[in-house]
Amino acid sequence: MVSKRLTAYQYLLKDKLAGDKNRELIALLKDIKLAARQVSKELNSAGLNKILGDHGGLKNVHGEKVKKLDIIANDLFLNSLENGGNCAGVVSEEIEKSLIFNNEVSKNSKYIILIDPLDGSSNIDVNVPVGTIFSIFKRSSMKTSISTKGFLQKGNKQVAAGYIIYGSSTIYVLTVGKGVDAFTLDPVVQEFYLSHKNIKIPKKGRMYSVNQGNFYEFPRALQEYIRWCEQEDIKSGRPYSLRYVGSMVADIHRSLLKGGLFIYSKSKRAPNGKLRLMYECNPMAFIIEQAGGLAINGEKRILDIVPETIHQKSPIFIGSAEMVKLISKFIKSKQFN
Ligand code: AFP
Numbered sequence: 001m002v003s004k005r006l007t008a009y010q011y012l013l014k015d016k017l018a019g020d021k022n023r024e025l026i027a028l029l030k031d032i033k034l035a036a037r038q039v040s041k042e043l044n045s046a047g048l049n050k051i052l053g054d055h056g057g058l059k060n061v062h063g064e065k066v067k068k069l070d071i072i073a074n075d076l077f078l079n080s081l082e083n084g085g086n087c088a089g090v091v092s093e094e095i096e097k098s099l100i101f102n103n104e105v106s107k108n109s110k111y112i113i114l115i116d117p118l119d120g121s122s123n124i125d126v127n128v129p130v131g132t133i134f135s136i137f138k139r140s141s142m143k144t145s146i147s148t149k150g151f152l153q154k155g156n157k158q159v160a161a162g163y164i165i166y167g168s169s170t171i172y173v174l175t176v177g178k179g180v181d182a183f184t185l186d187p188v189v190q191e192f193y194l195s196h197k198n199i200k201i202p203k204k205g206r207m208y209s210v211n212q213g214n215f216y217e218f219p220r221a222l223q224e225y226i227r228w229c230e231q232e233d234i235k236s237g238r239p240y241s242l243r244y245v246g247s248m249v250a251d252i253h254r255s256l257l258k259g260g261l262f263i264y265s266k267s268k269r270a271p272n273g274k275l276r277l278m279y280e281c282n283p284m285a286f287i288i289e290q291a292g293g294l295a296i297n298g299e300k301r302i303l304d305i306v307p308e309t310i311h312q313k314s315p316i317f318i319g320s321a322e323m324v325k326l327i328s329k330f331i332k333s334k335q336f337n
Contacts, residue, residue, distance in 0.1 A: 008183040008192040031084030035077040040170040073117035087111045098148040114279040120247030129167035131249025135283040136160040155303035161283035175290040201293040204322040205259025209251045217267035221334035261323040266315045273315035294324035
């Protein structure tokens, strides 16, 4: 029997992005998919090909140790994006400055992209899921050439966002602003097929996800929320379960499918948290909101933050709508410093 499965490309073409005006965006999403397949392949055999571990003593713009696979993933995505010619420039977690493509095709493209090529890479050596996160915007003007400033758009202007989780299977989760769908990589055919249509995040969950090792560094309001999660209360199903992978993509993917709250707060040592607004918080916020959830930085919606720099950090509370609303109440009623 012939399979009726739809590839990501076919699904976008026929359904989510039907119409000629979307061809360039579909092609750009295809460039991302190509690199994701290559990264998936590299990760699957990394231990055999001696590409686990740190890349010498190299550190990234955030002062974090760079892994060999961070570099490989970054190169694969940048190659695919540049050669595909469907975006005018890129901001990557691995590169300090924005990269503007100079070839004739890319120059005339209307899209720009911000990407974390391999998030959670400190987990690679121990075989824990890692991911790619990306955010796509339209250029604010086609008349002038783009500059770093052109990337500094609010999250609510994103035209598409997605992540690829390299876990027990490789799954590509995508929104183009019309709900959220996911595609699973068939490792034999090496193609992504539609596997989760129109995902809705449960309104509430029983899992919270936070690096509790930072408890004494957290603002009072968050400490009280965590204590509340730990208390027994039959009516609300507490105590909640604590689940923290330490790989944002894995923690958010679980919350998206099962319900839950993911937290990376500000703390005494890290007044802006750790996660990056433009290629971690914004795309995840867009996806989760499109699935019916919420994402805030403690004070306001992530997607309404006006960015000042391409690598800026932001605290984030993201997940099931009722859980985000509740933590927001804790924050408003208690001290959040
Ligand atoms: P790495 O890419 O350095 O592994 O960091 C992963 C990450 O950016 C995000 O994926 C995790 O949620 C978060 O950091 C974990 O940070 P902590 O180790 O401070 O909890």
